[in-house]
């Protein structure tokens with residue numbers, strides 16, 4: 548093994564908190580476009596994009612220029628002062644969405660914290676506090692104490708009890724269950740339009756429209772968590788635009804600044820009244836660096852029509868994957884839209900298949916034992932998508948051969964990664 552990698556693995560094992568388990572043994576040193584290069588000088592096609600983060604791929608000239616130019620002027624100043632890039636980004640996001648107001652923070656979890664806090668504040672300020680927050684089972688909203696309470700996965704909650712009270716979880720895509728729980732004590736419904744972290748499960752259009760109706764009837768606020776599905780990933784700038792509804796609050800993060808940490812809470816004027824002066828804030832949130840990066844990402848998406856590119860390349864990938872499913876018994880179903888794709892497997896070998904893809908020079912994600920996830924940069928071309936399909940096809944054949952062999956060596960390692 549190459550020395551730089553070996554040393555880094557040693558340091559990681561000794562000093563880093565063991566939350567990621569055994570990582571894939573590679574050290575990336577640089578990237579270009581949809582490719583990453585390792586310390587062993589091997590080239591990888593990045594089909595996971597830092598889990599839906601690297602919207603412009605790696606070392607994108609416009610993003611690099613924006614970051615360097617901001618760094619040459621100044622990186623950060625306190626929110627005591629007006630910040631040009633912050634104000635511009637707020638305007639930009641409001642102009643391209645339903646929102647009237649924005650607030651910036653540093654991550655998806657922090658955006659969801661802010662959104663839930665805003666919803667609670669909204670009813671408190673109206674003089675009718677509401678305790679109940681409705682969320683979906685299998686959902687993922689982040690790793691902070693409030694967002695694990697909102698997250699519909701017990702395994703992420705149990706060790707950290709007691710959780711923030713008031714959250715009720717209902718089955719996803721089940722309108723009746725939602726109707727039973729939503730009433731005039733409901734403060735907010737928080738929902739992902741695609742449940743990315745549990746395997747890429749899109750919401751039904753009727754379901755999201757029923758949530759909107761129920762929120763209108765009861766006065767509850769609708770929070771859509773677009774941390775993963777937003778910023779052109781599913782073929783529209785935000786996924787809610789495919790559901791013919793407007794949320795009251797939307798959270799964004801991941802791809803918004805193409806790899807520079809940022810989170811955003813977008814809200815209608817009415818919902819934004821939940822925060823008064825002094826109610827919320829952030830040291831780093833909305834700083835010049837992150838906001839300049841986000842403006843560059845939005846510029847590039849608009850100038851190069853990357854929303855349409857994501858829709859078309861995604862449709863191409865989904866079609867090709869579905870045709871592979873006809874030949875590969877390992878493939879169960881292909882879910883998702885745009886460049887957020889879940890590949891359901893018939894056997895619990897997602898982790899080992901991901902490793903086989905890695906060995907073949909393609910980076911994919913796995914969710915649990917049964918799903919491979921793709922969230923490549925929005926700049927992926929159809930030719931690159933086609934070459935991914937060729938390699939993935941071969942990796943599937945190898946995995947199937949291993950599965951059929953008596954030792955069953957392709958079995959999942961069951962690790963976190």
Ligand SMILES: Cc1ncc(COP(=O)(O)O)c(C=O)c1O
Nearest residue numbers: 654655656687688689772774775
């Ligand atoms: C839908 C959704 N919400 C929230 C989060 C949390 O974002 P972060 O890891 O930036 O805190 C994620 C992360 O995967 C996510 O997919």
